[in-house]
Amino acid sequence: MVLITLVSSDEQNFPVERELLKQSGTIETLIVNMNLDDEDTDAAAMPIPLPNVKGDVLEKVIQWMEHHKGDPVKEGDNEDNNAEIVVPQWDDDFFKPAMYGSKHLELTVAASYLDIKNLLTLSCKAISNTFKGKTGPQIREEWGVPNEFTPEEEEAIRKENEWSE
Amino acid sequence: MDESDGSSRMEALAPELLKEILEKCSLNDQLRLRSTCRRIKTCLTPHISHLSAPEECTITRMSLRKLHNSIHISVDIDDVAVAQHFIALGDRAIRQWKRKDNEKVRSIYRYRFTDTDLFN
Numbered sequence: 001m002v003l004i005t006l007v008s009s010d011e012q013n014f015p016v017e018r019e020l021l022k023q024s025g026t027i028e029t030l031i032v033n034m035n036l037d038d039e040d041t042d043a044a045a046m047p048i049p050l051p052n053v054k055g056d057v058l059e060k061v062i063q064w065m066e067h068h069k070g071d072p073v074k075e076g077d078n079e080d081n082n083a084e085i086v087v088p089q090w091d092d093d094f095f096k097p098a099m100y101g102s103k104h105l106e107l108t109v110a111a112s113y114l115d116i117k118n119l120l121t122l123s124c125k126a127i128s129n130t131f132k133g134k135t136g137p138q139i140r141e142e143w144g145v146p147n148e149f150t151p152e153e154e155e156a157i158r159k160e161n162e163w164s165e
Numbered sequence: 166m167d168e169s170d171g172s173s174r175m176e177a178l179a180p181e182l183l184k185e186i187l188e189k190c191s192l193n194d195q196l197r198l199r200s201t202c203r204r205i206k207t208c209l210t211p212h213i214s215h216l217s218a219p220e221e222c223t224i225t226r227m228s229l230r231k232l233h234n235s236i237h238i239s240v241d242i243d244d245v246a247v248a249q250h251f252i253a254l255g256d257r258a259i260r261q262w263k264r265k266d267n268e269k270v271r272s273i274y275r276y277r278f279t280d281t282d283l284f285n
Contacts, residue, residue: 105175105178112181124182128189131190133194143175148202148203149202154200159252161196164193165197
């Protein structure tokens with residue numbers, strides 16, 4: 001089993017099975033460009049620095065990739081926006097401890113940076129699921145977003161929405 | 166990606182990621198989410214067709230009725246986007262209400278109008 005070492009922004013090393021990294025478009029491109037697949041060169045032993053991903057987040061990303069090993073890798077942006085995305089139970093449980101917190105957002109940002117399309121889609125959907133049936137003030141409170149609106153602006157939004165809800 | 170760079174806060178999320186999350190919400194959730202913060206409102210509003218009042222629209226029925234000390238304007242709203250044109254009308258009314266008749270919604274606006282005012 002070929003292992004490739006990923007290095008997080010806080011200098012933690014994560015040896016990861018080569019096969020798993022095919023899920024990440026960013027890492028896959030780096031591996032190809034740096035000839036890391038060529039076992040006859042010194043490059044093969046070279047660690048891959050990920051200066052935008054902290055260790056605790058990278059650990060979660062690797063955990064997710066391990067569970068989804070062998071899943072078909074989504075390519076391109078030809079997602080059918082009309083198709084309802086269902087977050088499988090395992091993934092729902094995986095995202096839950098980080099709900100309403102910065103960790104879930106960090107994981108989403110990491111999925112985008114590492115170009116792991118399935119993780120990005122499910123993570124975004126899991127966040128959007130937490131918004132279901134909630135009002136703006138409730139979401140502000142849960143996610144710690146400051147209120148920028150005047151009462152008049154809030155009233156204007158309410159009136160605009162009135163006919164559509 | 167520490168908290169100090171802002172990427173771990175909802176209001177500082179990159180626009181493409183915010184869009185990716187918001188477009189996965191239902192229409193009703195998107196409408197409500199607009200009152201979270203300006204950024205979310207700006208991101209969502211152009212994509213909600215119900216909120217874009219058409220430049221030109223046809224009203225199938227509009228009536229004016231004089232009552233004691235008031236006049237009533239009633240409009241049949243056949244399209245939710247058209248209703249956006251009538252928000253300002255409602256702002257000036259002393260009372261506003263709706264009547265639902267199957268698929269049709271009639272919006273009624275009441276304005277103060279004394280008997281001494283002209284009504285020609």
